[in-house]
Amino acid sequence: MSRAPLLLAIALSTIESHTVDLSLCLAQDVPVLELIPSEQEELADIREVLRQFIDAWNQDDAARLVSLFTEDGAFITTQGGTYAGREKIKRMLTEEHRALFMGTTLDETVRSLRLAAVDRAVIKGDFELNGYKATFGLVSVTPEGSFVFRLRKQGDR
Numbered sequence: 001m002s003r004a005p006l007l008l009a010i011a012l013s014t015i016e017s018h019t020v021d022l023s024l025c026l027a028q029d030v031p032v033l034e035l036i037p038s039e040q041e042e043l044a045d046i047r048e049v050l051r052q053f054i055d056a057w058n059q060d061d062a063a064r065l066v067s068l069f070t071e072d073g074a075f076i077t078t079q080g081g082t083y084a085g086r087e088k089i090k091r092m093l094t095e096e097h098r099a100l101f102m103g104t105t106l107d108e109t110v111r112s113l114r115l116a117a118v119d120r121a122v123i124k125g126d127f128e129l130n131g132y133k134a135t136f137g138l139v140s141v142t143p144e145g146s147f148v149f150r151l152r153k154q155g156d157r
Contacts, residue, residue, distance in 0.1 A: 069089055109125050129144065
């Protein structure tokens with residue numbers, strides 16, 4: 001089996017949404033039309049990138065998170081902060097996972113997964129960040145929103 005594609009970009013945005021446990025989501029196939037075996041393998045590789053991202057986040061492993069990005073990848077936060085390039089993404093994720101996001105876990109629900117080209121794919125879904133509580137006055141909320149992963153295959157990854 002080929003190695004999973006690299007993450008070209010991830011964009012997060014805050015919205016009100018309902019999410020379910022990632023293990024339930026990934027246990028079910030995202031609906032797709034009839035696919036030839038090579039496309040089925042590609043979709044499995046794409047799902048693997050999502051699993052790797054979630055596992056790395058949930059283990060506070062910033063180095064592993066960063067390894068999923070291409071050199072020219074981008075991470076756009078829910079507040080609109082953009083970190084372009086692996087080095088900037090590494091710096092931000094390392095700092096954030098040492099403090100603000102330490103011990104948090106992500107739950108995600110995939111809404112769509114599609115092959116955009118021979119070497120590109122897009123995953124869209126919703127997320128909930130558990131273990132991090134934002135407090136606004138007397139109201140405490142768990143951050144949740146939507147995400148878009150844009151993946152590009154490079155070589156055998």
